[in-house]
Amino acid sequence: MKRGFLTTSKAQKQLEKEPVSWQYAQTKTIMSGPLSHGVVQEAGAPKDYRSLERAYHEIDGNTMNYAPDAYIYTTVPPISMRDTLADVPGGWTECFVSGHVKRMIHSTPGFPRLPLRPTGGKGYRIINAGDKGLGMFATRLIRTGDVIADERPMLVGPIVNPVNTAKLSGEIIEKYSTEQLKQIALHEAGQAVKLAFDRLPPEYKRAFMELYNSHKEDGSNEFIGRIRTNGFAINGRLRDENTNGRRGRYTATCNEISRINHSCSPNATFSWHDDTFSVRIHAVRDIPAGTEITIQYCDLLESVAERANDLAPYGITSCNCTPFCSDPAMIKISDERRARFQIPVVLMPPSVKPKADEPKDAWVQPALTRLLELEEEGLQSLDEYRRTLHQLLNIYTYLQDVEKVLMYAQKLRGTLKALGRSKDLDKGYLSVEGIKSSTFWNMADMAKMMPMSAMMMTFA
Numbered sequence: 142m143k144r145g146f147l148t149t150s151k152a153q154k155q156l157e158k159e160p161v162s163w164q165y166a167q168t169k170t171i172m173s174g175p176l177s178h179g180v181v182q183e184a185g186a187p188k189d190y191r192s193l194e195r196a197y198h199e200i201d202g203n204t205m206n207y208a209p210d211a212y213i214y215t216t217v218p219p220i221s222m223r224d225t226l227a228d229v230p231g232g233w234t235e236c237f238v239s240g241h242v243k244r245m246i247h248s249t250p251g252f253p254r255l256p257l258r259p260t261g262g263k264g265y266r267i268i269n270a271g272d273k274g275l276g277m278f279a280t281r282l283i284r285t286g287d288v289i290a291d292e293r294p295m296l297v298g299p300i301v302n303p304v305n306t307a308k309l310s311g312e313i314i315e316k317y318s319t320e321q322l323k324q325i326a327l328h329e330a331g332q333a334v335k336l337a338f339d340r341l342p343p344e345y346k347r348a349f350m351e352l353y354n355s356h357k358e359d360g361s362n363e364f365i366g367r368i369r370t371n372g373f374a375i376n377g378r379l380r381d382e383n384t385n386g387r388r389g390r391y392t393a394t395c396n397e398i399s400r401i402n403h404s405c406s407p408n409a410t411f412s413w414h415d416d417t418f419s420v421r422i423h424a425v426r427d428i429p430a431g432t433e434i435t436i437q438y439c440d441l442l443e444s445v446a447e448r449a450n451d452l453a454p455y456g457i458t459s460c461n462c463t464p465f466c467s468d469p470a471m472i473k474i475s476d477e478r479r480a481r482f483q484i485p486v487v488l489m490p491p492s493v494k495p496k497a498d499e500p501k502d503a504w505v506q507p508a509l510t511r512l513l514e515l516e517e518e519g520l521q522s523l524d525e526y527r528r529t530l531h532q533l534l535n536i537y538t539y540l541q542d543v544e545k546v547l548m549y550a551q552k553l554r555g556t557l558k559a560l561g562r563s564k565d566l567d568k569g570y571l572s573v574e575g576i577k578s579s580t581f582w583n584m585a586d587m588a589k590m591m592p593m594s595a596m597m598m599t600f601a
């Protein structure tokens with residue numbers, strides 16, 4: 142399959158050697174605030190609104206020399222116009238990004254590494270998930286920290302599409318209501334995505350159009366609707382220059398990974414990786430064969446009511462993930478806990494020796510309770526879970542309890558991998574000798590000789 146857009150033989154020859162990008166200048170957004178969802182009366186751009194003309198032109202895809210406000214259609218990694226998906230290991234992503242972001246992508250150390258292979262080989266399949274449509278299910282036991290999938294997206298584009306305010310005159314902005322302006326923004330975003338869609342190889346065109354669309358009645362066209370339903374927000378450094386919040390950030394729509402459903406107690410987590418240009422899914426706890434693999438679509442520390450609000454655009458009316466989401470008494474417990482999880486537990490060892498009948502780790506109970514509650518809620522994907530494991534690791538090193546240190550070290554190692562942290566646990570914690578030469582162990586020795594020094598210890 143050739144992905145040619147130019148027909149002259151001269152142009153084609155040039156494109157064989159040089160990947161091509163399309164560029165056009167777009168800046169600013171015409172509105173802020175969330176786009177509409179659900180059923181919108183009078184969805185679509187107002188009848189008298191005339192679409193912006195998109196005057197794009199083709200340029201050498203290898204260039205990095207872009208005007209600050211230029212937005213470009215480009216493939217990542219760069220490919221030749223004659224490449225098929227079979228020719229490019231890991232595939233490629235059709236991107237609609239600013240020149241600034243293209244430069245950032247290409248200056249990433251190691252870019253473009255291949256996406257990782259799933260740990261132990263592919264261990265999932267996409268099948269029917271009942272009311273949720275399709276979903277991803279484990280075909281064998283997947284262990285905490287394992288890579289379940291690592292996929293280069295089919296499409297990457299802005300979360301909030303930039304629309305050229307210079308072309309939308311003040312007259313237009315004054316003429317229409319807020320909802321109509323939102324509809325215009327959606328319409329323009331839909332047009333921009335359509336251009337990216339047109340550049341996809343046929344396999345991706347088909348896969349993209351087969352994705353679920355929960356935005357059929359709010360003015361989103363069939364392209365932007367699918368991105369709103371299936372896109373993963375890209376976290377980290379890839380964002381437009383001088384932007385903050387959602388503006389200037391990007392969303393990645395995948396083929397298989399976009400089939401993963403939401404849970405308020407997810408057993409997997411997703412992370413974005415610039416060097417492989419991929420969305421990676423890790424298990425945050427052991428996932429038995431036959432279990433559905435789930436991730437979070439919203440902030441898990443919000444209350445059930447707030448989460449319901451965030452899930453509404455996906456057409457999820459009642460998530461029913463666990464009794465913590467559906468049973469009123471359990472909801473109350475869970476809401477209180479999730480609010481508490483936002484404040485870290487800070488502990489200090491007692492300055493006096495424990496009484497004979499008191500366990501030496503009685504003071505650690507608040508952190509142990511925190512860990513237990515996080516596990517009961519199925520919140521191993523939260524950074525608070527990692528923080529609590531780290532805290533317990535340090536405390537039990539200080540208490541010189543080797544068995545517990547080894548146990549928490551093992552758990553923390555899996556969790557660090559699961560959260561996509563590039564830094565592994567200090568190897569010292571994986572052997573008895575290493576533990577005995579660690580800082581907290583030595584501090585405990587010192588505290589035995591000089592009890593006053595223990596008073597200065599804090600475990601956060």
Ligand SMILES: C[S@@+](CC[C@H](N)C(=O)[O-])C[C@H]1O[C@@H](n2cnc3c(N)ncnc32)[C@H](O)[C@@H]1O
Pocket residue numbers: 272273274275276352353354355370371399400401402403404454455456457459460
């Ligand atoms: C990114 S897609 C996930 C894959 C989708 N189930 C499919 O069939 O392709 C998001 C859509 O899946 C459905 N979904 C995801 N999680 C759900 C949940 N916990 N409860 C009900 N529906 C869910 C919703 O329809 C949502 O709009």
